[in-house]
Amino acid sequence: MILYELFSFDFLRVVWWILLGVLLIGFALTDGFDMGVGALLPFVGKTDVERRVAINTIGPVWEGNQVWFILGGGAIFAAWPPLYAVSFSGFYLAMFLILAALILRPVGFKYRSKRDSAAWRNGWDWALFVGGAVPALVFGVAVGNVLQGVPFELNDMLMPLYPGNFIMKLLGLLNPYALLAGVVSLSMLMMHGAAWLTLKTEGPVQERARAIGSVAGMVAFVTYILAGIWLAFGIKGYQITSVVPANGPSNPLFSTVEHGGSWMQAYADRPWIAIAPILGLAGIALATMGLRAGKEVSTLLWSKLGIFGVISSVGLTMFPFILPSSKQPDASLTVWDSSSSHQTLFVMLVCALIFMPIILAYTAWVYKVLWGKVTVEDVERDSHSVY
């Protein structure tokens, strides 16, 4: 017997679909508060030392958090090569925007406090704002576009093509529904960043974070509901119309897909998935109330629950679709036809099972060592060694 046949191909595909979700959620839960803090930075800190307090709450951890994003890229490459190939080239200029913003961020953290000039520091503060707010917005915009379908084609060599002018393609991504999804994502991560700052700071920084965060939470709550209603009544779904061999070769062109009906059909077929949006709304509502009430640990946990619910609701609604094509629906990428080979999925699962527990263990240890509030005195005392 061949070792990798221990698990059937379709089982491994579903497992990797779940792991894809785990990585995206892991990224949003950890790097999400880094982005949130970046987006809040100019508003929660009025003086240099207040901003340094905010930056130093994430100073020791942002680097590890950002690896969730990089690993997300690597895992999509390894487990879903067609998704990696089509999505990043299809969203080309949007990806460039995200990369540029995310490159600004590490440099901003590290270099901001290395010179005393006010102009230098103020400049980097805005760089950190861009590095947090732009990706938070663009990730939501991307999800909004994926729900509507993306205009790509596959030719008979399975080569991804995207007809059209590059400027128009970028502008096409900025349609009203996608922008609404962008607002959901940005406000949700700002709420998450505020929850983090509430836990890690005190005094004026904490007060401002709570005030802005509770507004952001309310915006996230309302826009998420609006996006759901719009999805139910204004956006066509996708359905597989041919028989799908769930154990078949990963070739999107072997199945046929129709662009029609409603995504909400998923809730009729699998009513249990309604738990995801319910958790999302409950988490956001409780986190918002926690921010207002000044609760610290529980607010961050509710915020995490809200993000978990919102992201999983998107995945569960679309299942088995991962990246539908509006231009050539048959080319749509689904769980059944856009994975790696049976053996690669198995090998990568073994690697993930070995390393994920180790990663979670040492990450938890690092957070434990760093437990406690960052204060103005801390920043002033260790002025050389902190950001």
Next chain:
Amino acid sequence: MDFGIVELSRLQFAMTAMYHFLFVPLTLGLSIIVAIMETVYVMTNRPIWRQMTKFWATLFGINFVLGVATGITMEFQFGMNWSYYSHYVGDIFGAPLAIEGLMAFFMEATFVGLMFFGWEKLSPVKHLVVTWLVAIGSNFSALWILIANGWMQNPVGSEFNPLTMRMEMTSFFDVVFNPVAQAKFVHTVSAGYVTAAVFVLGVSSWYMLKGRHFELARRSIAVAASFGLASALSVVILGDESGYETTHNQKMKLAAMEAMWDTEPAPASFTLFGIPDQQARETKYAIHIPWVMGLIGTRSLTDQIEGINDLVKGSEERIRNGIVAYDDLLKIHEAKGDVTPEVKAQFEANAGDLGYAYLLKRYVDDPRQATDAQIKMAADDTVPTVWPIFWSFRLMVALGFSFIALMIYFFVIANWKGMQYPRWALRMAVIVIPAPWIAAELGWFTAEFGRQPWTVDGVLPTALSVSHLSVGDLLVTLAGFVAFYTVLFIIEMGLMIKYIKKGPYQDVEITQEWQTRHENRLAGRKNDPLVTMPAE
């Protein structure tokens, strides 16, 4: 196939990768040097070593962050600019990249925060462990990325699947233990160690010339010279191993590196100097050293090394086989695999040459319609442009040997001549600081430019690997990266120079306070004011 897109995509990849590689070698080596210094500190409890650790760690941090930032681009660029490549080989190539994230990136990135922020929060031994984990994590990442790169040079453990139209993994073990990858890994990390050793040596020499921070400088030179000597030897030995692997796996690259147009009777001579002429297929003004090439390349007196002209003839043969495979592939794909066993068998017999048929796509949409003249042109395309490879390789080797000489010199004086460094030697050590970066970039260039016209040797041509973007897309991002990276580079160099000029926070003469503080820490007296004071 729009050739402008191919050239722009290559330019962008070369630029972003070579830029990324300005920071990586120093990260690889300096992380270990810092960890060595901290080990000495923890073993001896002498504050000077703690001061050294913190000083070099500051420079490490400034460099590390740009390595991380520019690495983000690399992880996503395959999908953005090389989407057909990503589809075609992602099943194999993606795995080491993901494992790199799981095994290496998480480790280095999670602990690097504690390395800088944890001095007051961890015991000395725990902090030392954290520093070593950062160093090990960085080096693991080099391992996995070179396994990925090694597969592009020598695609083992995989086969083409006509139903999914891509390469798929058949043996993970073969991919990981690819001899090309293993030789490349040790060669590359050793080059990183040399880079860091030359950097530490040069900066310390500058302090000595200026008469500043003498205690820090002389100890740093001793560490750099010993570590650098071992690494410089390792670079050359594993470079030779890499070359030996190339003899077997990438004959065309080897022939191009040596500008060897015709097969010579064994053992072949080594061309020390010459001006390769691609048109005439000859090397002018060549100075040959008999036997040397044959001995290095094959480690025997009788094995032949094939010349470019013979290899081109072989390519022509493989293109013709590839056309047969291409025809069968379309039949299999159209019938969704439901074809006669004869077609399948014929496809499998020629599948190894399918990539050669794709070379024709540059001239004709359907390789089956190719004329003899087009096949001939495609076969000629398998020869990379020789002179840049020939020269960058020679320059790299010369630099590699000069680092050995430099390190031997400083090692001898550090150990047996009472550290009495003459001023000219110190000045030279400052001047050569950029040299290892030049050598590293030349090495990268030799390996990757020498792989052309393929992204994956013999499997997928570069021209086919790109994304179907527009020239506008590429110009926007290329201009964006150039502008953005230039600004970041200027800022980085500015900060590096500022912090080198500034030197360590305190000189060793006034560190009695540190000693008391260290003893208090060991005794667990946490509330002692000296534990948290003074700011360093």
